[in-house]
Structures are given as C-alpha cells and as structure tokens.
Amino acid sequence: MSEVLEKLEQCPIHELSPMHPDLLRCPAALNKRLRDEAPVFQDPSSGIYFISRFDDVVAMSQDSKTFSSVMGGATTRAVESSEPEVVEIMAQGYADVPTMLTQDPPLQRRYRKFVDGVFAPSALNALEPMIDSISHELIDRIEDKGECEFLSEFGVPLPLTVIASQIGAPIEDLPKLRRWTEAFIDNLSQQVDLEGRIKTAKSIVEFQHYFISRLEERRDKPQDDILSKIVNASIEGDLPLNNGECLSMLNQILVAGNETTGAALTQGILLLIDNPDQYEMIKADPSPQMIANFVEEVLRVSSPSANMYRRTTRDVEMHGVSIPEDSICFARFASANQDESQFQDALKFDITRDNLKTHVAFGKGVHHCLGAALARREMNGGCKVLFQRLENFRLQPNDEAPEFMANALLHGLERLNIAFDVRR
Numbered sequence: 001m002s003e004v005l006e007k008l009e010q011c012p013i014h015e016l017s018p019m020h021p022d023l024l025r026c027p028a029a030l031n032k033r034l035r036d037e038a039p040v041f042q043d044p045s046s047g048i049y050f051i052s053r054f055d056d057v058v059a060m061s062q063d064s065k066t067f068s069s070v071m072g073g074a075t076t077r078a079v080e081s082s083e084p085e086v087v088e089i090m091a092q093g094y095a096d097v098p099t100m101l102t103q104d105p106p107l108q109r110r111y112r113k114f115v116d117g118v119f120a121p122s123a124l125n126a127l128e129p130m131i132d133s134i135s136h137e138l139i140d141r142i143e144d145k146g147e148c149e150f151l152s153e154f155g156v157p158l159p160l161t162v163i164a165s166q167i168g169a170p171i172e173d174l175p176k177l178r179r180w181t182e183a184f185i186d187n188l189s190q191q192v193d194l195e196g197r198i199k200t201a202k203s204i205v206e207f208q209h210y211f212i213s214r215l216e217e218r219r220d221k222p223q224d225d226i227l228s229k230i231v232n233a234s235i236e237g238d239l240p241l242n243n244g245e246c247l248s249m250l251n252q253i254l255v256a257g258n259e260t261t262g263a264a265l266t267q268g269i270l271l272l273i274d275n276p277d278q279y280e281m282i283k284a285d286p287s288p289q290m291i292a293n294f295v296e297e298v299l300r301v302s303s304p305s306a307n308m309y310r311r312t313t314r315d316v317e318m319h320g321v322s323i324p325e326d327s328i329c330f331a332r333f334a335s336a337n338q339d340e341s342q343f344q345d346a347l348k349f350d351i352t353r354d355n356l357k358t359h360v361a362f363g364k365g366v367h368h369c370l371g372a373a374l375a376r377r378e379m380n381g382g383c384k385v386l387f388q389r390l391e392n393f394r395l396q397p398n399d400e401a402p403e404f405m406a407n408a409l410l411h412g413l414e415r416l417n418i419a420f421d422v423r424r
C-alpha cells in the first residue's frame, strides 16, 4: 500500500490532498473521511471544493442556477493553458462551444432537444441485435486464448463499436476514436504536463478536422446515422446547429459514452472476481432481471463518472463552509454512491439491495446522462453474452494487481488481465 494511503487515517483532515494520484486511484477511504468530517472540503492544491455527501450532490445537481456547468474563465482544461505551443496548435482547430454537459438551462435544454430522438427507446430497441452481435464477435476473438486484457478487448470496444456505427465512422477508424476519447479525458483530468497538453491539443484538432469533413458530407447527403441527425436536425423556430455546436455535441457523446461504459463493464468483471458469492448467484440464475441488478450495483460501486465540475454563480454557505462566487466545485458522484445514509453497508457489492437503482452514477437533474439508457442496454447485452459463453473469470496468475487510473473525473482500471473458461 502506498505511503499516502497508509497515513490517510492519521492525517489531519486539513492536510489531505485529494488530487494526489494515489488518492485518485483509490478514493474510498478518503471519501468516507470527507463525508464524515468535511462534507465540503477545499483542496489546498487545486482550490476545488469537494462536495461528497449523497444529499448535497443531489441538491447541487438540481440547482444549476447556483452550481453552473459553464466553466467560463475558470480554467479547468489543459488546452486552455496559455503556453504558446498549445495555443498555436489549438488555433488550427475550432473554439470550444459550451453545449449540453458544459451549458446551463435554457441553452442546455435546447441542445438536448436536437439529440432526443437519437437515444429514444425505439432507437435503442433497434440497436439490441447489434450489441448482441458485437459482443459475440469480441468473444470469438478471445475465447481460444482463455485469457484477455478485458478493458481493451471487450470493455471499450463494445461501446466504441456501437457508437462508431451510430456516428457513421468506419470500423478502421476505431483506434483513432479511442485515441481522441482518451485525449479529451486527459484534457479534463487536471493531471497532464506540458508534453501531455501538446499531445492532447493535437488530438483535439485532429478530431475536429476529421468530423468537420464528415459533417459537411452529411449536410449534402444525409445517411441513417447520428452525424446526419445532428447536422440536419431542425426544431421549429430554431436555427440548425453550426459546426462548432455539432463538434461539441459529438465530442461529448463520444467521450461520455465510451470510456465510462468500458470502465463500468471492466470493473464489473473485477467485482465478480472479488465477490464469488455474488458471482455464484448470477451463475445460478443468469436471468435478465439478475443481470440488470448486477449492472445497477456495478454502476453504483464503480461510478466511472466519479466527479464533475460545477462553478458557483454566487456566494454559497454549506455545512458551515463559505464557498465564494466563481469557485470550482466537484460534485462527487462516486462518493455519493458510497454514502451510508443512502446505502447500508455501502462498500459491500450486493446485487440484492432493495434500492439498487437509486444511485447517482448517471448524475441527477437537468444533466442526467443523455446516454444512460444506451449504457444500460450495452452493459446488460454485453454481460448476457459474456455469461452465456465464458465462466470462472479470474485474475491471470502472476500478474500485477489491477490498478486504477489517476484521473480526477473518470474512475476506471488501467487494465484488467483475466483468465476464463469457455462454457460448453
């Protein structure tokens, strides 16, 4: 165990440094201390206010007038840095336009309207056979090996292939989409150095040029994909979306959709390995209801979208702490999902909980995840096929213990090397 984690219990609360990489990787004990002793905690290194209790996270998510998602002048992104190298690269692309995730109502609602139909239940029903066949194809590639690195061989490719097909990107471009997604995540993570910021900026500009040319193609010749829907959507009395708005929405759909769902699926397998009693229950009854319960508990315990930024639009007083106007806060969804006041024995992975679906892994209020229903279908569909075809998931012997990424926003494993048996 790292020194920081070892000393966590004894460390005075005001000396805690929640952005330390070891605590980003392994935040559960820190989150408990913050919920118990400092539910509103200002991180001395970043200045960010950490809001960690379930009720507070829900309340701030429902009060976008006070807790804005528009970051404005508050620089939380690596590419907003002023280094000339980064500025020069970004000048070759398109300026970021705040849309759904980075916008407040009423504009945020306006943007959601343009994509409402894309994730409607009827559209998702039509996707189920595709989720099924991609899951089978991914398992075809690994079953003879009896082992795999689950994140890159199943967790991410499943949602990435689904969304790429919906966006209309060809299969050979999947590695590029993954690289761009990772760059956007780094951009928000607060953990990149100058070299990383340059790399991130290059990837963002590459992404923009790739999609601008495809958007223009779809404007002339619409196809049955998300790009065509976004670029040609018309809402009565409103203008169509311009290129900058389309890029921002695509970026959010890609980033918010792939790494999160991949991270949840991957942590799901680790949770099965770590909790054999729960795995036995699923083996005994792999029904859709049981898999759905498993998926909800995985979402609660893994909470891939661990933190999201908010900016205060006025002075706020919470739990005796004064948060000045224009401060950056973190809505700590992962911590909220471990709050004992909401979930009894919260650190326990328990697929029989009676309040399984009350978690906030998809957020709450106006920003509630646009892709929640899609992510659920992908996770349920993917797990159904996995459990039909493979069994006895276990860590690869002699491999290092699985490690989590040090990312301020996304909580997920770096990799998960597993072995398994094929069901006969």
Ligand code: HEM
Pocket: 061, 069, 100, 101, 102, 108, 112, 163, 252, 253, 254, 256, 257, 258, 260, 261, 264, 303, 304, 305, 308, 309, 333, 360, 361, 362, 363, 364, 366, 367, 368, 369, 370, 371, 372, 374, 375
């Ligand atoms: C397990 C998978 C996923 C998790 C855990 C997750 C989590 C979240 C969370 C917590 C929020 C709220 C953010 C906030 O309040 O600031 C959110 C919003 C959002 N998510 Fe997801 N998400 C997932 C999958 C997806 C997928 C598959 C898509 C798209 C295809 C998607 C697209 C979005 C978008 C566009 C928003 C912003 C909505 C708005 O602000 O109006 N997400 N997601």
